[in-house]
Amino acid sequence: TAVVVVVGNPLRSRRGGCQIEQLLAGKTLEQGGADRIVHRLGTEGAESIVCMLNRLFASLDYVNYPVRNEASLRAFIQVFFSGAGLEPIVEHHNAHGRSDLEVRAGEKVWLIELKVANEGENSERLLREAIEQIRERRYGYSLLDKTLIRVALVFSLEKKEFIRWKAFA
Template sequence: MKYLKSHALTSPDLFDRPIGITLDELSASRNVNDLSVTALLVQAGYLTIKDQRNAAEVELGYPNQEVRLSIARLYADEMLRNVNRLEVGVSRLEKMLDCENVDTVVNHFNAVLNAIDYRQFPIRDEASCRSHIEVLLMGAAMATDVEKHSALGRSDLEVRTQNRHWVFEFKFARKASEVSRFLAEAAEQLLTRRYGEAPHGRELIRVALVFDAEKRAFTAWESV
């Protein structure tokens, strides 16, 4: 775990990205200090082969949900390295999603992101926005699904609590003038593609969110 924190966990952006490695690198016998981080994670069981890209390269992923959650917690620690978790209420996040309204939840996301040092502010696009919220939720021990497939498309992020099933659709606006258009697009996606409508026995809450790059916060959101 100490090795991972000092070598691998540079950004939560990397948490759910597909990882490629050559078979030569994977099978090479090296001293642990010379071994690549990716190869070491495979040797330790934190990554496993998920698919073969070609004759020389494979794609890696987490072997199970338990490992995925453990790695997410490490990324959450990295993201919140200089943040007081009690002050930003990370431990209350699951209860908040289970009981509170959309405004309270999104404002909480903003409060956590606002606590990140502006000199290292990590959200640069839609993918990094989604990955940071995903890592935050998993850091609070919640099960998430990213790009979950349905009959008409893939949702950005879904998360379950005891009584609710949340679906988030993210958009990233580089200019304030783009916010309203992106919000409408995200809301339409949620409705027309029927995200989250598979049977799950929970209250369904679907939220379109737009992150404003200039204000470094979610400035528009809508429940549909």
């Protein structure tokens, strides 16, 4: 006889409620603005992805799930991507450092470096730091078999959205 093991969805809590819906104050990913994450990452550019992420962060239940720092920001994006069926890689190491987040969608690999701007902090300086970090630490150079998109993103804790970004190959 065969033994069948059913593994539950890691985004579901033990009570049966969806953790994504808890994060998004009862909304699904689609209702929160993540319409077709996999399709967007596979076919669209950085501006579209930033707009999608901003809609998702605007839908967050900030009372119960605030973005406090870079680690929590990265974790939310990881959960959004995982909830869409993707397999994001967090803090991928190479000989020079570790990138914040990498995710494959179709023939594209998105390499994302995050910075968080506190109130009054210079977001343009943070964006330059993220771009320099990607270049100096050679993030993504081992991924040249796919179309690689490197993106530096700056999230404002005050505005609760991405306020600066730059994408490059």
